[in-house]
Amino acid sequence: MRVWFTAARAWLLAATVVMLGVSASAExxxxxxxxxxxxxxxxxxxxxxxxxxxxxxxxxxxxxxxxxxxxxxxxxxxxxxxxxxxxxxxxxxxxxxxxxxxxxxxxxxxxxxxxxxxxxxxxxxxxxxxxxxxxxxxxxxxxxxxxxxxxxxxxxxxxxxxxxxxxxxxxxxxxxxxxxxxxxxxxxxxxxxxxxxxxxxxxxxxxxxxxxxxxxxxxxxxxxxxxxxxxxxxxxxxxxxxxxxxxxxxxxxxxxxxxxxxxxxxxxxxxxxxxxxxxxxxxxxxxxxxxxxxxxxxxxxxxxxxxxxxxxxxxxxxxxxxxxxxxxxxxxxxxxxxxxxxxxxxxxxxxxxxxxxxxxxxxxxxxxxxxxxxxxxxxxxxYLYWEFGERGRSQAVRQGNWKGVRRNLKANPKAPLELYNLASDIGETTDVADKHPEIAAALLQLMQAAHVESETFPLFD
The missing domain is CATH 3.40.720.10 (Alkaline Phosphatase, subunit A)
Structure with missing residues (x-):
């Protein structure tokens, strides 16, 4: 097994989360x-x-x-x-x-x-x-x-x-x-x-x-x-x-x-x-x-x-x-x-x-x-969260059977949220945001909470 402690791996000294557990033996x-x-x-x-x-x-x-x-x-x-x-x-x-x-x-x-x-x-x-x-x-x-x-x-x-x-x-x-x-x-x-x-x-x-x-x-x-x-x-x-x-x-x-x-x-x-x-x-x-x-x-x-x-x-x-x-x-x-x-x-x-x-x-x-x-x-x-910086930039979130998608964020950072009920619409064919505005608003808040802006891969300019 190769030796892999180098200066580039000095994270080992600071990463207090890395330690052997006691619940699992080698066997x-x-x-x-x-x-x-x-x-x-x-x-x-x-x-x-x-x-x-x-x-x-x-x-x-x-x-x-x-x-x-x-x-x-x-x-x-x-x-x-x-x-x-x-x-x-x-x-x-x-x-x-x-x-x-x-x-x-x-x-x-x-x-x-x-x-x-x-x-x-x-x-x-x-x-x-x-x-x-x-x-x-x-x-x-x-x-x-x-x-x-x-x-x-x-x-x-x-x-x-x-x-x-x-x-x-x-x-x-x-x-x-x-x-x-x-x-x-x-x-x-x-x-x-x-x-x-x-x-x-x-x-x-x-x-x-x-x-x-x-x-x-x-x-x-x-x-x-x-x-x-x-x-x-x-x-x-x-x-x-x-x-x-x-x-x-x-x-x-x-x-x-x-x-x-x-x-x-x-x-x-x-x-x-x-x-x-x-x-x-x-x-x-x-x-x-x-x-x-x-x-x-x-x-x-x-x-x-x-x-x-x-x-x-x-x-x-x-x-x-x-x-x-x-x-x-x-x-x-x-x-x-x-x-x-x-x-x-x-x-x-x-x-x-x-x-x-x-x-x-x-x-x-x-x-x-x-x-x-x-x-x-x-x-x-x-909830689960995704964001993607290509194709106009987009976000998605799933909470339970509710799925929210926002597209074209580069052109419109305030693009509306599309809302889908995966329990009845697995193919995401019908946007029901107008029928459930409170759920759409809640998913939008989750998107805002989950996103931390990246200089290398920006979602919003």
């Missing part, structure tokens, strides 16, 4: 595997209603564990969602609230002293590894992923991750040159499986923010071929995004998803082979709603399920996310939870399980009571 603490899909919609898993293709291994997580119906992503695009996951904060409080690029490679970094989930888990005795896409700090920056994880392999930069056939990836701080013809997801998954093998005898955190199914629609031909035969009507469609062009991107999307599904099955099989299956919590989610790029056809796949909106929207289709959790012997098989929850709940959940004290400034709540079948002991969010 009781589970290994933690968190798989984050990239731009997969709520309806892109067959256990959430996908009918065009099947995802049996992802479905296995639901069949042998718990499926959440009212879970949400940290944001509606990549970087802020990842910041929410890593810091346990919503986008009214996070440092990163948008996809701000750094040239020639990388995104805007988090400050060097940022308290993150892998740092907390490392301090609690876990070996931490990340395999996939980072997007929270350029190579060599104070927020290089190697500053947060013991082991890193994958894409530092979201822009580089637009192609599955890159010229290079990163292994810790070393640039790994590639031939531009190798499917990156296979390399990433192989590295993750090796990390699990290497750490099977000690507590580990394996973070797998895969790039599938983000555009471009690149799939191994063996995975896409059956869908080419199934949907020949799309053979004249050419998908253009980054890297090689794709013929029949509709077939390629299904191929990407089923190929990833097979790899998740390989991960589960490895846990069984290593005899750590019942010591490992596996969770799976997505970073935001479905995209509309590279030839992907989310309407054909009903990728956003019953919801309005896509990636970059704060309607449900942009932020409602799947969440599956499997821990044999601990989580009841085939269970379902309608708990209103979000990505910023993962940090306190994993900290509780690892025996690390939860930071006092988190916006999240531990999901452990729900996971372990004690829903009557589960703390509840008063």
């Amino acid at each position: 009781e603490r589970p290994n933690l595997v968190y798989i984050l899909l990239d731009d997969a919609g709520y309806g892109d898993l067959s256990c959430y209603g996908q009918e065009k293709f099947q995802t049996p291994q992802m479905d296995r997580l639901a069949k042998e564990g718990m499926r959440f119906t009212d879970h949400y992503s940290g944001s509606t695009v990549c970087a802020p969602t990842r910041c929410s996951l890593m810091t346990g904060k919503h986008t009214g409080h996070t440092i990163v609230r948008g996809n701000r690029e750094v040239k020639p490679e990388g995104q805007a970094p988090m400050p060097a002293d940022t308290v993150t989930l892998p740092r907390l888990l490392h301090q609690a005795g876990y070996t931490t590894g990340m395999f996939g896409k980072w997007g929270l700090g350029a190579p060599g920056s104070p927020s290089d992923p190697a500053e947060h994880f013991d082991v890193f392999y994958g894409y530092n930069c979201q822009r580089q991750a637009h192609s599955y056939y890159p010229t290079h990836l990163w292994s810790n701080r070393e640039r790994v040159e590639l031939d531009g013809k190798t499917y990156s997801q296979d390399l990433i998954m192989a590295a993750a499986l090796q990390f699990i093998r290497d750490n099977a005898d000690r507590p580990f955190f394996c973070y797998l923010p895969v790039t599938v199914p983000h555009a471009a629609m690149h799939s191994p031909e063996s995975a896409a071929a059956p869908f080419r035969k199934k949907w020949p009507q799309f053979e004249d469609v050419i998908g253009r995004y980054s890297g090689p062009q794709v013929q029949n991107p509709v077939a390629a999307f299904a191929g990407m998803m089923t190929h990833l599904d097979t790899q998740i099955g390989e991960l589960l099989a490895l846990l069984e082979k290593l005899k750590i299956d019942d010591k490992t919590l596996v969770m799976l989610s997505s970073d935001n709603g479905p995209h509309q790029e590279g030839g992907h056809d989310p309407e054909f796949f009903n990728s956003n399920g019953p919801f309005r909106g896509h990636k970059r929207d704060l309607y449900e289709g942009g932020i409602r996310a799947p969440l599956l959790a499997r821990w044999p012997g601990k989580i009841a098989a085939g269970s379902t939870s309608a708990l209103i929850s979000a990505h910023w709940d993962i940090l306190p959940t994993f900290c509780e399980l690892a025996g690390a004290t939860i930071p006092a400034d988190t916006d999240g709540l531990s999901l452990v009571p729900t996971l372990l079948g004690n829903a009557d002991q589960q703390p509840q969010h008063d």
Whole structure:
């Protein structure tokens, strides 16, 4: 295990929240595997209603564990969602609230002293590894992923991750040159499986923010071929995004998803082979709603399920996310939870399980009571909040079954609040703010309370 106490990590001396808990012994603490899909919609898993293709291994997580119906992503695009996951904060409080690029490679970094989930888990005795896409700090920056994880392999930069056939990836701080013809997801998954093998005898955190199914629609031909035969009507469609062009991107999307599904099955099989299956919590989610790029056809796949909106929207289709959790012997098989929850709940959940004290400034709540079948002991969010600085700038809040959305805030900082009753209008088709002005006013107050203005990602000028 590498030594990682540097001046840049002097936060350890000041962060009084980081200490080992006394309630979880090393024998009781589970290994933690968190798989984050990239731009997969709520309806892109067959256990959430996908009918065009099947995802049996992802479905296995639901069949042998718990499926959440009212879970949400940290944001509606990549970087802020990842910041929410890593810091346990919503986008009214996070440092990163948008996809701000750094040239020639990388995104805007988090400050060097940022308290993150892998740092907390490392301090609690876990070996931490990340395999996939980072997007929270350029190579060599104070927020290089190697500053947060013991082991890193994958894409530092979201822009580089637009192609599955890159010229290079990163292994810790070393640039790994590639031939531009190798499917990156296979390399990433192989590295993750090796990390699990290497750490099977000690507590580990394996973070797998895969790039599938983000555009471009690149799939191994063996995975896409059956869908080419199934949907020949799309053979004249050419998908253009980054890297090689794709013929029949509709077939390629299904191929990407089923190929990833097979790899998740390989991960589960490895846990069984290593005899750590019942010591490992596996969770799976997505970073935001479905995209509309590279030839992907989310309407054909009903990728956003019953919801309005896509990636970059704060309607449900942009932020409602799947969440599956499997821990044999601990989580009841085939269970379902309608708990209103979000990505910023993962940090306190994993900290509780690892025996690390939860930071006092988190916006999240531990999901452990729900996971372990004690829903009557589960703390509840008063509300969930999002903000997004692109597409004219917008805000959203959910409190109970009420959802408020404000759009075009750059042009009109006093833009009216749209109000939707999700209990009767899951598709957010009818704005009822005029009928319930007191509820609209209350949600607007929550938005004002949740938002702390950011100089880097301003919501109001």
